[in-house]
Amino acid sequence: MPGHKRKAFGELPQPIADLDITEIEGFDNLHQPGPLFAELQREAARLYGAEESFYLINGSTGGILSAVSAALPEGGHILMARNCHRSAYHAAYLRHLRISFLYPPVLETFDICGAITAEQVGEALEREPDIGAVLIVSPTYEGRIADIRAIAGIVHEKGIPLIVDEAHGAHLGLAEGFAENSCQAGADLVIHSVHKTLPAMTQTALLHVSGNRIDRERLKRFLQIYQSSSPSYVLMASIENVIRVINEKKDVLFGRLRADYSEMLERLKDCENLRFLPLEPGQDIGKLVLASAGNRFSGQWLYDLLRREYRLQLEMASASYCLAMFTAGDGPKAYRRMTDALLSLDRRIAAGEWKDRTRKEPAGPGSDFATRVTDFFRDTGEKEIPLTEAWNGEKESVPLEEAGGRYAGEFVHLYPPGIPLLVPGERIAERHCAQLREYLRMGLNVQGVEKAGASGGPILPSWEKPEDGDVSRSTIKVWKR
Ligand SMILES: Cc1ncc(COP(=O)(O)O)c(C=O)c1O
Numbered sequence: 001m002p003g004h005k006r007k008a009f010g011e012l013p014q015p016i017a018d019l020d021i022t023e024i025e026g027f028d029n030l031h032q033p034g035p036l037f038a039e040l041q042r043e044a045a046r047l048y049g050a051e052e053s054f055y056l057i058n059g060s061t062g063g064i065l066s067a068v069s070a071a072l073p074e075g076g077h078i079l080m081a082r083n084c085h086r087s088a089y090h091a092a093y094l095r096h097l098r099i100s101f102l103y104p105p106v107l108e109t110f111d112i113c114g115a116i117t118a119e120q121v122g123e124a125l126e127r128e129p130d131i132g133a134v135l136i137v138s139p140t141y142e143g144r145i146a147d148i149r150a151i152a153g154i155v156h157e158k159g160i161p162l163i164v165d166e167a168h169g170a171h172l173g174l175a176e177g178f179a180e181n182s183c184q185a186g187a188d189l190v191i192h193s194v195h196k197t198l199p200a201m202t203q204t205a206l207l208h209v210s211g212n213r214i215d216r217e218r219l220k221r222f223l224q225i226y227q228s229s230s231p232s233y234v235l236m237a238s239i240e241n242v243i244r245v246i247n248e249k250k251d252v253l254f255g256r257l258r259a260d261y262s263e264m265l266e267r268l269k270d271c272e273n274l275r276f277l278p279l280e281p282g283q284d285i286g287k288l289v290l291a292s293a294g295n296r297f298s299g300q301w302l303y304d305l306l307r308r309e310y311r312l313q314l315e316m317a318s319a320s321y322c323l324a325m326f327t328a329g330d331g332p333k334a335y336r337r338m339t340d341a342l343l344s345l346d347r348r349i350a351a352g353e354w355k356d357r358t359r360k361e362p363a364g365p366g367s368d369f370a371t372r373v374t375d376f377f378r379d380t381g382e383k384e385i386p387l388t389e390a391w392n393g394e395k396e397s398v399p400l401e402e403a404g405g406r407y408a409g410e411f412v413h414l415y416p417p418g419i420p421l422l423v424p425g426e427r428i429a430e431r432h433c434a435q436l437r438e439y440l441r442m443g444l445n446v447q448g449v450e451k452a453g454a455s456g457g458p459i460l461p462s463w464e465k466p467e468d469g470d471v472s473r474s475t476i477k478v479w480k481r
Helices: 012-020 033-046 059-071 086-094 118-127 148-157 216-226 233-269 297-309 332-350 375-377 388-390 428-442
Strands: 052-057 079-081 098-102 133-135 162-165 189-192 205-209 272-278 287-292 321-325 395-399 412-414 420-422 477-478
Touching: 012 079, 012 233, 033 052, 033 205, 033 233, 033 332, 052 059, 052 216, 059 133, 059 162, 059 205, 059 388, 079 086, 086 133, 086 388, 118 133, 118 148, 133 148, 148 162, 162 287, 189 428, 205 287, 216 388, 233 272, 233 287, 233 332, 287 297, 297 321, 297 332, 321 477, 375 428, 420 477
Parallel strands: 079 098, 079 133, 133 162, 162 189
Antiparallel strands: 052 205, 189 205, 272 287, 287 321, 395 477, 412 420
16 A cells, blocks of 8 residues: 555646655654654654644644543533634534533624633633633634633643644744744643645644643544544655745745735725724734625625635635635735735725625624624523533424524534534524524525535535525524424
C-alpha cells in the first residue's frame, strides 16, 4: 500500500503520488513517534510555545475530540462556549458529558458573537463547582479574540484545565503585531487548524499541550482512537513544510499580511454603502467581515454578487454579513482585487443600481423581523434534554411551522461555520422556526433541515436556487416524547 504504488493514476498527479507513502522503513510512525516525528512535533511545540505538540491529519475536529475526551472523565461536567464548533458537541455526546454553557456577548451591529470574558467564566465556575474543564473558541470564525491569559488564570485557580479551540488562530503569536496565541497565554490544550489561516493543506492541524493538568498518556490514547491508523504523509509533509517556511520567513510573511490587510481596510473607509468590522484590539488580522449599510442587502446577497460578478469566492455568508479571509498565502493582488471590487460595488449601490430591488429577505439586526443568527446563541432559560439522550432518542420529522415548543432531535447549523444553531435536546422556539424559514428563503446553507424536494437535485449556486423553493414544506427532526 498505497495501491497507486506511487505512480500517477487517472487524475492523481505524480507529485502527490510521490509523497503518498506509508510507515515504511525510515519514515517513522505518527502514532508511535521515533526520532523523525518526535523532532518534527518538537519543532511545532517550539514555534507555538507549547510543551508538547501533535500533528493532526483529521483537522481540528480530531484534536477537539481528543482534547475534550482526555480532559474529562466519561459523564463529566464541561463548561463550554455556546458558539463552539460542532466537533465539541460531538465530543460531549461521545463521552456523555453534562454541558453548562457560556453564552457569548453579541456585537449587535454585525450580528456576530463577541469574545467570552473572564468574568463570565469566573461566575460560571462559582455557580457550578463540579465543572471539570472549560472549552472556549478564540478567535471566533469572525476573528474575535478572548483574553485567554485572564481566563486561564481563573480556570487554573479551580485546578481544572482550559481548552482553547484556536482553529482559526494558527497564525497567532508568531510575529509582531499579532495577538499572542493560547499556548503562550497559559491554556492547557490548544487546537490549531493549520489549514485555515496558514498556507497548508486541508485537514492539517496541531494539538498542543502544556502543564500537568492533562494526563498525556490518556491524550495520546484518544488521538489514536479518533485519528486514522494510516495518517497521510502528504498532509504531514504539508504541516512540516508550513512550519519550516514560517520559521524561516515569519517576519516577512506576517509583516506583509498585516500591512496589506491594514491598507485594504484603510482604502475601504471610502465606502458609504458597505461597512466593515474595524481592526481594533481583540479583532484578528485577516478576517474581513462586511455588511451593507443599514443591512439593506443580506450577507448571502453580497456573497453571491461578489462571486457572480467579480469572481471572488468568499469564505461564508450569514444573514446580515459575509466573511472573507486573508492569510500569508495571499499576495498583494488578492487585496487589490477585493478592494477594487468592494469600492465598485459601493459605487453601484450609491448610483441606485439596486434601488428598486424589493427585499425578499427581511432586514438584519435591529429590524422588526429579526433574522439575527446570534438569537440562537442566547440563554432561553428553558429546561433542556441532555444532548446524548436527545440525540440517541427516537425522533420524528415535523414541518418547521409545527416545531415550536418541541425539542430538537438533530443538529441544525449554517455551513460554514458549523456552529450549531440548534443542539439536540434544545427547546425550539417559535421564532427559531420563523428564522430558519427565512434563512432558507435567503439561500443560506442551512443543514439539519429537510428542504422538501431538495434531495437528488443538482447542487446550484444560491443565486440560481428556486425563488421560494419548498421552504414552506421544509421539515425538521424533533425528539419524540
Ligand atoms: C472554530 C472551529 N473549530 C473547529 C473546526 C474544525 O476544524 P477542522 O475543519 O480543521 O476539522 C472548525 C471548522 O470550521 C471551526 O470553525
